[in-house]
Amino acid sequence: MELRAYVVRRLLLLIPVLFGVTLLIFGLLQLFSPVQRASLYISDPKQLANLDQIIEKYHLKDPIWKQYGTWLNQVLHGNLGWSKVATMPVDNAIWHFLPSTLEIVLFAAPLIILGGIYLGTKAAANKDKGWDHVTRVGAIIGWSLPTFWLGLMLLMIFYGFFHGLLPPERLSTSVQITVDSPSFHQYTHLHTVDAVLNGNFRVLVDALRHLVLPVITISVVNIAFIMRLMRSSMLESLGKGYVLTARAKGLDENTVVNKHARRNALIPVLTISGYLLASLASGVVITETIFNYRGLGWLAWQSAVRLDIPTVLGFALFTGVLFVLTNLVVDLLYARIDPRVRLGGQAK
């Protein structure tokens, strides 16, 4: 029963937080004049001609709470305004650019998680010995690297010096033509997956070539983060009594570390993975900017620089809600994995 109570409580907490998220965005919105805000309520630039009508209709000069009501109503109907940068409604824009970003994340996430866990475990098991020092130094440098600088340097070397080996953007122009042609079916809009589904090797190779550098750029910082976390969590786990018991049972060091210590150490790492996703989101913005990779991050950057308010705020709202939900999922997963939370119940 404890688990159910936990879940219910978590869900209840969701509501005020989501509320707060919308309030925050709305607050930022109010920093603009009514004229600027008008572009948030339309879905077609031509409507801007009737500015006065729009201001009247959406109460843009009325008391705040009334405005909040209308705005919230708008948002819940999926209308986030018109995006100058993308030349389409904001919600369409987000949907349109999502697959590109998803492709990077799909490759980067397993690399980060598995790599970080593996390196962290290794470092903790060999504390203060060679391997530990090497990975620690690597992690600290990785953690201190400005992502954008790393991306640029990688581009300089692998694109400039190696004559276009690993190029920026998503696809080479010739391949782009293939992808856009009617004979290539875009099932998922993820170029790698579609290439496999279409049996087109050339597209696959090209897409992968363009993905290598962005994935590396975004992974380095995050691997360092996970690695350090895993290391300290493992060190704590290795100091616990059950590790000594496991050794006293005659188990070899490998089993002790990987089976007994690691499973306990993973629990706090899992709870932090919400932060990891947030870090990935920020990283994606920078990475896509550097490589001119047209995904959500690129969209966010362009709209921020060109002061395309509907897109910026719409994107912020989108990510805010998305992360509140993701954190909820992580919390629920944690409740399921840790038997102490899952089964509740105390001793008889």
Next chain:
Amino acid sequence: MIDFKFIWYQMRRNPVSLAGIVIVAIFALVAILAPVIAPTPAGQRDAYLIPREGYSPVPQPPSWAHKFGTTQGQYDIYYGVIWGTRSAFKVGLAVIGSVLLLGIILGSIAGYFGGIIDEIIMRVTDVFLAFPALILAMAVVAALGPSLNSVLIALIVVSWPAYARLVRGDILAIREEDYVEAARGVGASHFRIITRHILPNSIYPVFIMASLDIGAVVLSAAALSFLGLGSPEGYADWGQMIQFSRNWIVGPPGHPLAYWYTVTIPGLFILFFVLGWNLLGDAFRDILDPKLAKR
């Protein structure tokens, strides 16, 4: 409370942490001596504007006149990175200082009074923490108009929740201690109890986290400048300078690395600055963690 011999022993065992102190010290020196080692040209009012020699867009390689070369628009890189150290410290200290203040005040109120006040403040921090940092910062800067001050404000907005939570946690732990009970029994006012009894004992971890974060803040500020949302063109700011170099990462055919100095040099400054602070923070953590220390 601070055993210097022990600290020295730990330093010797862990040369990496020593490197952290040295690096930060060097940067501090550079920042302080900026007017000496990179003197502002006569007649220029704002020292943070990088002097430019001509208006040619093509960067020039390092030479006697320009020790690190010039970037697009003939801005002197050497001048830029030296004074950029100053602005980095400015940004870092300003943001961390404000965030500490905000965090301590709100965190203490939440932790000490508990109950509904605590719940409200915690929900507010939840809301702010729900956004990925960079994205929220971008939204704030976009709303306020790009400038260095907007960047400062945006970073403060993004960073304060973590500190408030940390302080609150520490205060919750200390609140139930006996000496607090005693102070209350004597009739001390809330304010007095907080400032004279609770805070001095819970502050240490917060300061450690703050010193670590200076590196992270500078990194974020550089990122925002790089994205074009920070200081204006020609300002001595590392991120800004890297943004300039974007168009020049690939040189003419035959000399692909011709303009390496535009990207590499400012980037190395950022890297080592953040690295130094991170190493320092790691060193603090190792020293003050009793479990790991006595080995």
Next chain:
Amino acid sequence: MNDLLTIKGLTVRFHIYEGIAPALQDLDLAIGQKETFGLVGETGCGKTLTALAILRLIPPPGKIESGTIMFNANGGSEPVDLLALSEPDMRSLRGSRISMIFQEPSAALNPVFTIGDQIAEAILLHRPEEVYQQAADAVDQRLANAAGPVSILARPVWSVERRLYRQLARNPESVWLKFVGRVPLVRRLLWRISVEAEKMAAEALKDVEIPDAARVVRQYPHQLSGGMKQRAVIAMALACCPKLLIADEPTTSLDVTIEAQILELLRKLKVDTEASILYITHDLAVAAQICDRVGVMYSGTLCEVATAEEMYGNPLHPYTKALLAAVPKPGVEPSPIRGFIPDPLSLPPGCRFHPRCDYATEMCSKETPTMREVTPGHLVACHV
């Protein structure tokens, strides 16, 4: 004499920041077959370290600097020096010939695995042939009682299973079989192994008198009470029939009533199994109840060793006398021992106890006393 365990000249030192701390100094100890030996002393005198040294689990920065520990597992045959064994050989002894149970049962059990899993782990590690044989027998049973259409389809599968189990029972270390066992489909066929192991774990739980063993086997540690957890830990230690059971203050964290139950259990197990027990405690009364012989330790050295009756009836070492006098008794004023336990980094020269001893002489501060036999079976390390 065919002692089970003979420790000679054991020295353990810790290399820490402030210097080198001698934790155990020239320790000599002998435990006979089927004997319960109590190791008594105040907290921090090195009792746990002795136990860890036997298992070679001393955590760094501690190091075993010298000494031998002769372990005589099989009665008449060659005793083995535990300190000279290779690590894999040592590991095969841990948990199977020598087991240890700890003070805090909650800390000793891994919270994310079931009780059954943890006990079965030990069984599968040290007695795999039995498990495999039981699995093979179970399949035989199935085949014998098979009837109906389903069994016709399942027969070939069962035959393969039986083959595998028999092979494993004959040759548990086989590399090829281990490899095959990892192939996903084959892996599923080996499910009976975990079932049998769990059954054996439940048997072990029954031996320590845990009620409803079949259910407890599937539970997680946090769902059990302190006493039950400790029983489970004991079951885990005894699962492979060790010759020597080391119990490090097993009842210190339990209620007195539970403590009595556990002691009763240990007494019963003493009789049922043929194991010797090294019982570590700071509680003299408990030692008196359950031990045949008792040794008193102080600050890393043994002061006195004797049978329980001798020790309590006729204590010779001043420390032992002081300890017995310090026990609170109704109607008598308890008399604490004056002074404090010495800091390992600045030990008093000569006999370590002499600053606090009422009978100390000149010689006590100069020469460290060695153990000498005063009466048969009663050894003391004292100049007085």
